[in-house]
Amino acid sequence: MKFAVIGGTGLIGSRVVEDLNAAGHQAVPHSLSTGVDVITGQGLEAAVAGADVVVNLTNSPTFDDASPAFFRTSMDNLLAASRKGGVGHVVILSIVGVDKVPGLDYYRAKVLQEEALKAGPIPYSIVRATQFMEFMDATLSMTADGDTIRLPRTPIQPIAAADVAGVVAEVAAGSPVNGVVNIAGPDVYPLDELGRLTLTAKGDGRRVVTDDTAGLFAAADGDVLTAPADARIAPTHYTDWLS
Template sequence: MKVVVIGGTGLIGSKVVARLGEHGHEAVAASPNTGVNTLTGEGLAEVLQGAQVVVDVSNSPSFADEDVMEFFRTSTTNLLKAEADAGVTHHVALSVVGTDRLQGSGYFRAKQVQEDLIKDSGIPYSIVHATQFFEFAKGLADGMTEGDTVHLPDAKIQPMVSDDVAAAVGRTSAGAPANGVVEVAGPDVFQLEEFIRMGLSATNDPRGIVTDPKATYWGAELQESTLLPGPGAHIAETRFADWLAQQQ
């Protein structure tokens, strides 16, 4: 089966390509680096020839509200049109657990637009909702740092490693379309403060961490369970503490 992975040279995409290849699929990495640009449409028709499945794990290079909305709206529209022309029978997209609950954030409003376009396209689809990645603990802290202190909302999080995200995306793309959302998450639930503290401590990052009732998550206010998956989520195996130990 030919599977085209949009964003296939990035963190998740490269892992998805490798996993699909190991299972005997013709997995093609598509990105601006390989001559495929979903914003302009360059290379789309050519790379989608003969493809049964398209996996979209691409992301906006800019997280400014207008930029990220333009990216997901334009790239998804172009991609879905090219898929319809090519006869693609399964569109798989990676999104985020809680997207519909995080609409105070420009990024998540753009992700919701992406999901709505997919649902309305008429192409059979699966949307994989993943929780935050282990690898992004520092980046998350950076976005919430004021001076030398990280200000975090009082909420819970159930993060997972990027390898397990890629496994879930690959497994979904090789199966039948869900025509809905598939949720995946890590095995452990943390307070957001605990997750960030563990991540920064592992790299001897000296920043202080506080739970701040005024803090937001990329501009969105959080309830305790906003970032948590529902009861039917697939739970991955890799634990954060074990992963941190391997990094050291």
């Protein structure tokens, strides 16, 4: 099968391309660096022409109120190009619990992306993943102030990027589910405890202060960011990934 992986040079996309090619498929990565712009549409029709499946792993450059416009425009452009190119399956990567955190602009934007895909003319699959292990450093930096990092007790179920990519590649190579596949890591941590664990493992002397109003994840109520009952559980534990 032939795959066009839009956003195929990034953290997840590069691994998806590698996994698909290793399985004997023909997966081609596309991104701004290869001349494909999902906002202007430049290079997009050529990128998806002749592909059996398009995997869209592009991401908004910001997490603020500009993100809805990015996902709306990029999804509209991608669907139009895919329909013209005869694509039979479109796959996107989203977030577990994305529709349950209306207080975050970025999450509302991802919901718009999902809705655009569902309403579009092409069979689809949506893979929703929990928070990437690779993003923990960025999460810590968001609320860092000198030697103190403030984090809420929001339950988080981190998943390794390699595990995410493996499922995305598997779903893309299968028949469209016309629905959602949820995936999560094997362990749940309160975010403040996860922060302490991370700092200790890295020999970082900063301290975590529990603050249920701090950072992006303070907007998430209860355990909405953890695996729902139907989720596939990935094998990589956070402590193993850290080491």
